[in-house]
Amino acid sequence: MGYPAVLASLSGPGSSPLPPHVKPLVNDFSLQVATVNGSGSQTANSVLLRAIFQMGIPVSGKNLFPSNIAGLPTWYTIRLSKDGWIARKRGHELLVAMNPETAADDAAAMGPGGVLVWNDAIPRPSVPEDRIVYGVPFAKIVEPIVPDAKLRRLVVNMVYVGVVASLLSIEMKEVEAAIQGMLGRKKKALEMNLAAARAGFEWAAANLGKRDGLRVERMNKTAGKILIDGNAAAAIGSMFGGVTVVTWYPITPSSSLVESLIGFLEKYRRDPATGKNTFCVVQAEDELAAVGMVLGAGWAGARSLTSTSGPGISLMSEFAGLGYFAELPGVIWDIQRIGPSTGLPTRTSQGDVGKLATLSHGDTRHVVLFPSSVRDCFEYGMLALDLAERLQIPVFVASDLDLGMNQWMSDPFPYPEKPIDRGKVLSAEQLARLPKFERYRDVDGDGICWRTIPGTPHPAAAYFTRGSGHNEAAQYTERPEDYVRLVDRLAKKYETAKTLVPKPDVEIRRGSEIGLLAYGTTHWAIVEAREELRREGIDPSTFLLRALPFTPELASYVAAHDRVYVVEQNRDGQMADLVRLEVGAEAGKIRSIRHYDGLPIDARSVVEGVLAAEREGVAVR
Amino acid sequence: MGYPAVLASLSGPGSSPLPPHVKPLVNDFSLQVATVNGSGSQTANSVLLRAIFQMGIPVSGKNLFPSNIAGLPTWYTIRLSKDGWIARKRGHELLVAMNPETAADDAAAMGPGGVLVWNDAIPRPSVPEDRIVYGVPFAKIVEPIVPDAKLRRLVVNMVYVGVVASLLSIEMKEVEAAIQGMLGRKKKALEMNLAAARAGFEWAAANLGKRDGLRVERMNKTAGKILIDGNAAAAIGSMFGGVTVVTWYPITPSSSLVESLIGFLEKYRRDPATGKNTFCVVQAEDELAAVGMVLGAGWAGARSLTSTSGPGISLMSEFAGLGYFAELPGVIWDIQRIGPSTGLPTRTSQGDVGKLATLSHGDTRHVVLFPSSVRDCFEYGMLALDLAERLQIPVFVASDLDLGMNQWMSDPFPYPEKPIDRGKVLSAEQLARLPKFERYRDVDGDGICWRTIPGTPHPAAAYFTRGSGHNEAAQYTERPEDYVRLVDRLAKKYETAKTLVPKPDVEIRRGSEIGLLAYGTTHWAIVEAREELRREGIDPSTFLLRALPFTPELASYVAAHDRVYVVEQNRDGQMADLVRLEVGAEAGKIRSIRHYDGLPIDARSVVEGVLAAEREGVAVR
Amino acid sequence: MTEAPSVPKNRVGLAKAEYRGGKSTLCPGCGHDAITSSIVEAAFDYGVDPQRVVKLSGIGCSSKTPAYFLGRSHGFNAVHGRMPSVATGTFAANRTLIPIGVSGDGDTASIGMGQFVHLVRRNVPCVYLIENNGVYGLTKGQFSATADVGSLQKGGRKNELPPIDCCAIAIELGCGFVARSFSGDPKQLRPILKAAFAFPGTSVIDIVSPCVTFNDHEGSTKSYDYAKEHDEPLHQIGFVPFWEHVDVEIAPGEAKDVEMPDGSRLRLQKIKEEYDPSDRLGAMRVIHEARAEGRLVTGLLFLDPKKRTFAEDADLVEEPLSTLPEERVRPPRKVLEEIMQGFRVGSA
Amino acid sequence: MTEAPSVPKNRVGLAKAEYRGGKSTLCPGCGHDAITSSIVEAAFDYGVDPQRVVKLSGIGCSSKTPAYFLGRSHGFNAVHGRMPSVATGTFAANRTLIPIGVSGDGDTASIGMGQFVHLVRRNVPCVYLIENNGVYGLTKGQFSATADVGSLQKGGRKNELPPIDCCAIAIELGCGFVARSFSGDPKQLRPILKAAFAFPGTSVIDIVSPCVTFNDHEGSTKSYDYAKEHDEPLHQIGFVPFWEHVDVEIAPGEAKDVEMPDGSRLRLQKIKEEYDPSDRLGAMRVIHEARAEGRLVTGLLFLDPKKRTFAEDADLVEEPLSTLPEERVRPPRKVLEEIMQGFRVGSA
Numbered sequence A, B: 001m002g003y004p005a006v007l008a009s010l011s012g013p014g015s016s017p018l019p020p021h022v023k024p025l026v027n028d029f030s031l032q033v034a035t036v037n038g039s040g041s042q043t044a045n046s047v048l049l050r051a052i053f054q055m056g057i058p059v060s061g062k063n064l065f066p067s068n069i070a071g072l073p074t075w076y077t078i079r080l081s082k083d084g085w086i087a088r089k090r091g092h093e094l095l096v097a098m099n100p101e102t103a104a105d106d107a108a109a110m111g112p113g114g115v116l117v118w119n120d121a122i123p124r125p126s127v128p129e130d131r132i133v134y135g136v137p138f139a140k141i142v143e144p145i146v147p148d149a150k151l152r153r154l155v156v157n158m159v160y161v162g163v164v165a166s167l168l169s170i171e172m173k174e175v176e177a178a179i180q181g182m183l184g185r186k187k188k189a190l191e192m193n194l195a196a197a198r199a200g201f202e203w204a205a206a207n208l209g210k211r212d213g214l215r216v217e218r219m220n221k222t223a224g225k226i227l228i229d230g231n232a233a234a235a236i237g238s239m240f241g242g243v244t245v246v247t248w249y250p251i252t253p254s255s256s257l258v259e260s261l262i263g264f265l266e267k268y269r270r271d272p273a274t275g276k277n278t279f280c281v282v283q284a285e286d287e288l289a290a291v292g293m294v295l296g297a298g299w300a301g302a303r304s305l306t307s308t309s310g311p312g313i314s315l316m317s318e319f320a321g322l323g324y325f326a327e328l329p330g331v332i333w334d335i336q337r338i339g340p341s342t343g344l345p346t347r348t349s350q351g352d353v354g355k356l357a358t359l360s361h362g363d364t365r366h367v368v369l370f371p372s373s374v375r376d377c378f379e380y381g382m383l384a385l386d387l388a389e390r391l392q393i394p395v396f397v398a399s400d401l402d403l404g405m406n407q408w409m410s411d412p413f414p415y416p417e418k419p420i421d422r423g424k425v426l427s428a429e430q431l432a433r434l435p436k437f438e439r440y441r442d443v444d445g446d447g448i449c450w451r452t453i454p455g456t457p458h459p460a461a462a463y464f465t466r467g468s469g470h471n472e473a474a475q476y477t478e479r480p481e482d483y484v485r486l487v488d489r490l491a492k493k494y495e496t497a498k499t500l501v502p503k504p505d506v507e508i509r510r511g512s513e514i515g516l517l518a519y520g521t522t523h524w525a526i527v528e529a530r531e532e533l534r535r536e537g538i539d540p541s542t543f544l545l546r547a548l549p550f551t552p553e554l555a556s557y558v559a560a561h562d563r564v565y566v567v568e569q570n571r572d573g574q575m576a577d578l579v580r581l582e583v584g585a586e587a588g589k590i591r592s593i594r595h596y597d598g599l600p601i602d603a604r605s606v607v608e609g610v611l612a613a614e615r616e617g618v619a620v621r
Numbered sequence C, D: 001m002t003e004a005p006s007v008p009k010n011r012v013g014l015a016k017a018e019y020r021g022g023k024s025t026l027c028p029g030c031g032h033d034a035i036t037s038s039i040v041e042a043a044f045d046y047g048v049d050p051q052r053v054v055k056l057s058g059i060g061c062s063s064k065t066p067a068y069f070l071g072r073s074h075g076f077n078a079v080h081g082r083m084p085s086v087a088t089g090t091f092a093a094n095r096t097l098i099p100i101g102v103s104g105d106g107d108t109a110s111i112g113m114g115q116f117v118h119l120v121r122r123n124v125p126c127v128y129l130i131e132n133n134g135v136y137g138l139t140k141g142q143f144s145a146t147a148d149v150g151s152l153q154k155g156g157r158k159n160e161l162p163p164i165d166c167c168a169i170a171i172e173l174g175c176g177f178v179a180r181s182f183s184g185d186p187k188q189l190r191p192i193l194k195a196a197f198a199f200p201g202t203s204v205i206d207i208v209s210p211c212v213t214f215n216d217h218e219g220s221t222k223s224y225d226y227a228k229e230h231d232e233p234l235h236q237i238g239f240v241p242f243w244e245h246v247d248v249e250i251a252p253g254e255a256k257d258v259e260m261p262d263g264s265r266l267r268l269q270k271i272k273e274e275y276d277p278s279d280r281l282g283a284m285r286v287i288h289e290a291r292a293e294g295r296l297v298t299g300l301l302f303l304d305p306k307k308r309t310f311a312e313d314a315d316l317v318e319e320p321l322s323t324l325p326e327e328r329v330r331p332p333r334k335v336l337e338e339i340m341q342g343f344r345v346g347s348a
């Protein structure tokens, strides 16, 4: 059409020389879009994110949304980092202010040189002189493109994409490719959105004199990579892990895990011959039922999972103990949000980890995996199902809202090389060759016994499962010694689990007194913080914890350092406590850095935490 | 009638000289009665216990019963201890064997000199030569007394009371007084049982040549004292604590708390003028509902409590977090039984304590009281209600089956001297004088805010309670800083709780390297063990922990010793872990002694645990 | 602020504004907001004392609404599906309170079914509103257990499971006041709400309340269009409060007055056929037939004004337990002595 | 062990002894043991394959009984009140299994009400037995939610709350097989059980099963005496399995045959009045009237043999999901590549 060519020829708003307080920043800043929930800005934000990503620049996108369907403020932040940092960064350098309610606060959060793109239909937020302000008549720009006023409300967002692209020199062809990718299947929407982005771009090119220092420049750091949220990654992993029974009760931020899993299963797991499902998804009436179904299914031989968040975990407590004690496989994803109670349902946290470790009354110890990346989500999607069957227990995967619902860069996931592990299951043929089958006899000495699956066509296959006292032959017993033998074997099984869970990722700095330790999404803040600390003269080691139970690497790590900072996203330092208990007499080395305001942790908080503690520590010692 | 006189003149079975392997034991042994569940032996056992108690001898009675209504084995053990030890003692010196199924094992559990009273209707259990065996034709003895064969099954148990009384020189007048006390209101049963006891006594006096060394002798150590179970004591305390709303869902071993509370309330808490109830008891449909009702009632101004056990605690998890976060008063008694899951529902444990400490998802910390005696149960019945209202939180009381359902000696409970504490409640009059009421404003700086009770007749009284984010004015908020301020205040409130919970009971042995630490019923084993250890050359200090959060005494105690043994009744050393976390760098001093077979812990286990660890420790150090 | 002198006051001396609450944060057009307005109107008209009202809810868009009405009443937004137990405890603590429970179809018929059933069984005094949109609004539109067979989700997925009819369940459980209405029909809903205020036990009101964001499309049976098209009121309802004398004669067969325990009267005017709200099985039949034929039958389905309530079963004193003075809740010294004596001699 | 050659075998070649389980530890005379016997008999007669049966239960005396029958079947004694979810998961994992769920009145009508309702709503294939004694046996005799108004507890306390009728609830929820029986009437219970084995969806069977220890006294409405005196069978029931040809003519009006999906037939012989088990509202009426008059109406209350089941709704492959081989549950490499491409370009 010639049109793109015209656009490409435009080099962005005519640039004037930068004033002294404006530093040029290339591929290393954050931009925030502040809108109203329900205004449909999600697509626009994703387009921006993808366009930058497609220009080869490392990005991460964080959606900060309210527990509300429409009307409350919402923010989307895109961080560009030429160095590849993907943790949240405090503050932002560019703000697109569409929401009058928060505009003042949002603008105030920018330092000198900050760039404000402001919808001129709302009151102009007042900012100090040394911020750069661009007013944009969004309504006027979108009007000619979208005659239907109702639709306009949605499409107007794509206009700011164009404006920002123009300001930052984001290539319009990438913007268009991103829109195409997202809306390719919806022709009308596609055209309207393309037009809106272009209109924004053109208007900005024609009307805004570039006065700020922010710029995007093509790099080559994202080639072949994907952008994906952790919940989708977990869903994909679970599908390739051969999940057969999925149960759920909707709850933010876990719903999208099962919702995308349903999408994949319906597409890829229908029997080619009959069109019938090789999976069963049940929307349960609540989480008590969801976990009961998962354990019933696991008992009956399914690869089963459910996904939930805090309140659901509490409701699963009773069944978690049954699963541990009666040795029932099943996978429970906890996409953590901030509690206690309903808390802030759309804010991230790592506040359940201490609870998961021993969920349920009585003596229980659970296996918990901590994915830190979308790749982990994919891998643990498979691994958790394997571990649940191998260990015959409920396995928890503690993700969080930040990982689960935000967009993360990743290399594409590799096809699994290892076959599915169904654990110790006796077939009818094996039973026929055995002198005797006893469900709870530890014949291998690893605490894990052989089981049979209901429906196994052999008269000796049956056994009785119960949450009350039972002996090796699965018979009811109250004898003190039978009980002790049983729970001691379960403790032994937990020891065995240490050999099966994923090992930590440890980077030792020889000679460093200081070690950082993180798990899950906190990892990204500590690796970035490590570089900042290095500039401050501290060169800490890092330890990415991947699972409970702890493996021996933890004790060695603590032994090798004088002070170990456990960094996490909860008020009470729940993991720091678990680490303290693991390292016993060395507990005095453990320090806790906690970030718990519901926003993803940023590197700066870690740096400040370490520096403050080190200063204090020096004074104390 | 002359009859008692005749009986009193009989000095017990004609005594022959003791063989050399038979040591005389006076007021310092255990006797066990092994029967079949549902055979009605409970009354007979209580009579035996009371008769000995009335002779001034310190006793404790432990009922070991199955999770079954009729047909499975059950045991009742009475320990006589002239020194006043009331923990369980391993083994028994006298066995009344009524149950053919367990007779062999029960008899085998006795050492040389052990005395077997054996119902000659069952096969004679074979015992080594050096045990003393008395066969008793119970059926024949009871037959002439009770013509109705159905009743006979029940009354036969009273015959062994007579036989044992005769063998041990328990005074028949005390046996009769005990029967009178228990059955005084049921004339027919009273007479029949009196006759049965007498018949047993006479038959034994006439037919058994005393050949053993066991004897009961009158002392003066129980004058004025009461014999009571912890659940009844808790019920009494709760009534005098002014409880108004009680909810429950039946579960062993907690049911009897509420059942006896209902009895007391119906008797003593009906309005004298109208006959109407000044309390409301609701049998809920499950524990989720029971705790929801308690917190709803607490919010609305009731003094409310519920009582449950392990599985119920798990089901209460979600509401526990709401109670913590929204600051709702309510008391939850956990009469612990052994888990995980259904576990052994009629066996004792301290396996929930670690869970209660942080019950629910997200960052929560709870106040937990640990009664160790029936007196504590009474006191905490009141205190827990006060603390719940003072701190505006759910307060847990972690008792156990051993304390709750067994009979314990105690001084009678003193009438409370302190008035009921309703905490910070604003009346309409106070509201009228205040410029402004904000529900969650920490005006006093102790983390506890003032509340109003629904129904308060003032237009400013209302506020909105929620489990989601809220600010000082009780308005919904998702702002990160509001959240942090709120949960930090809750943490401060937990600090305040440290000044309000009961202090530990500490006995320091100057110069001792070793400290024992226990809580709840475990206390009785450590005080006895201390004496035994002293004989082994170890003179440990003791620390009776009474509550979470820990008070500063704990850190001082650990600081004052080289090694602190935390003794408890669960597999995982749950309290030892909590103590380790509390003492930080000194965690290395903490050692854990665990007893978890479902039987109440005995002093011997503590002694063996300490000695083994000390030996090992010496080798290691 | 001084009020304009002309603001009308109700029988307890309050203006309508005093029955309002905070600003709604629901989607514009959400059925729940219309119900909120009806509650404000009805509470004002009936002259409910806001200081005695407690507003209780679970979790969901619907459960948020208690923050939007009766700002002078205590409110309690509990956990998902467990409001009934909180209501029960609240009432036990203070029997003079007037609980208004607001729930959603997910909150009641899915996670909350057990507690709902038992609240009704106990007949705990409570105006229990189910703001029924057939989906989980707050979690973005999944089907709830009241979705009709064949109803389409926004993405096009069809619901295969039969709906749970909370009214039918309530009637089966012996509930004394069961009604169904539509958020878009305030003329019907308001008198029903006033009658519920006058009713001393549990009143269950199931209100179709369209979710404009997730369940207001073609193919949904809980959309505005569907509800309007299929709404079949059983009668026209008027509420005559006890303090108003009405001498209007009723032509026989045209209308029927039902007296509430507080003396107020519900006037039910026949529309097509005579409907007898005291006939439990008749109500069941009407519900079953309507369901089979896809009709939305609204109105007062069942009423038994004389049902025994929770407070009677519990034999409570008249005063709130919550504020009984110490001397009425702590027995005297001699009682403890008597009890101790029992444990001394073993007769306790 | 070699068997005596004369032991009769059923159609799957098993002797009755092979349907027995462990020794009961319930109180002698407990109604639940009689139900256990009936299950053994019915399973033997029907020729159920024990290797395909799963026995599921909650917690309670009743819930212990799966250990006492069908020793050759897998059993699962879950947590209190939550057996339905376990049954649902089990069936989802393997649709060829035959779940027998055993529950108590406490386990179902108190703590378990929510899960019960949703199991029925989903029509998960399952023979669901409620061993109904009106009390919590295992915790020593507290009233459950099925206790009748006015029934006396052993200590003399009177129940004030109305009973929950699980049959009525099931019928309201559209359950396709609803029956009530009495543990003391094996002649009626056994054919009902056989019909339930032949039924492909949820079959709810509420069985009055007296608790001899806590609820068999005068004044109880769940005692043997009360049940015997008030039992009013709706019909005499015979079960004619599909593999038996019967040519007996039925005199019109005397009996009625209902065909089950497996070809078996239920023969219902009129006792007093004709009863039509396909009439949902009629069944409700019978239940309500009986309740009001204190009669215990037993028999097949409702049957709809063609109800859609869970497996159809879930559109499952025929084979058990539990044993599908890896190649059927792990999609091939190219699928992952396709998915990755979607996330590369943002079209996923």
Ligand SMILES: Cc1ncc(C[n+]2csc(CCOP(=O)(O)OP(=O)(O)O)c2C)c(N)n1
Binding pocket: A249, A250, A251, A252, A287, A311, A312, A315, A342, C059, C060, C061, C062, C063, C080, C103, C104, C105, C106, C107, C108, C131, C133, C135, C136, C137, C138, C139, C144, C211
């Ligand atoms: C225990 C628990 N599980 C899940 C959720 C998530 N959740 C919040 S609201 C809701 C459903 C609300 O549906 P409904 O009651 O119909 O209310 P609506 O939003 O449609 O008005 C769910 C599942 C939760 N808050 N708590």
Ligand SMILES: Cc1ncc(C[n+]2csc(CCOP(=O)(O)OP(=O)(O)O)c2C)c(N)n1
Binding pocket: B249, B250, B251, B252, B287, B311, B312, B315, B342, D059, D060, D061, D062, D063, D080, D103, D104, D105, D106, D107, D108, D131, D133, D135, D136, D137, D138, D139, D144, D211
């Ligand atoms: C969560 C939980 N709460 C309470 C209990 C205690 N409990 C065990 S069985 C039972 C009631 C059983 O009653 P029912 O289902 O009628 O069976 P029955 O014993 O009468 O046959 C209760 C309350 C439990 N096991 N788990």
Ligand code: SF4
Binding pocket: A069, A070, C025, C026, C027, C029, C030, C031, C032, C061, C062, C133, C137, C138, C210, C211, C212, C213, C214
């Ligand atoms: S999502 Fe639906 S139910 Fe929730 S506020 Fe919006 S319209 Fe109402």
Ligand code: SF4
Binding pocket: B069, B070, D025, D026, D027, D029, D030, D031, D032, D061, D062, D133, D137, D138, D210, D211, D212, D213, D214
């Ligand atoms: S207590 Fe009752 S229900 Fe339980 S086994 Fe005994 S008779 Fe049966």
Ligand SMILES: [Mg+2]
Binding pocket: C060, C104, C105, C106, C131, C132, C133, C134, C135, C136, C137, C144
């Ligand atoms: Mg809804």
Ligand SMILES: [Mg+2]
Binding pocket: D060, D104, D105, D106, D131, D132, D133, D134, D135, D136, D137, D144
């Ligand atoms: Mg029962």
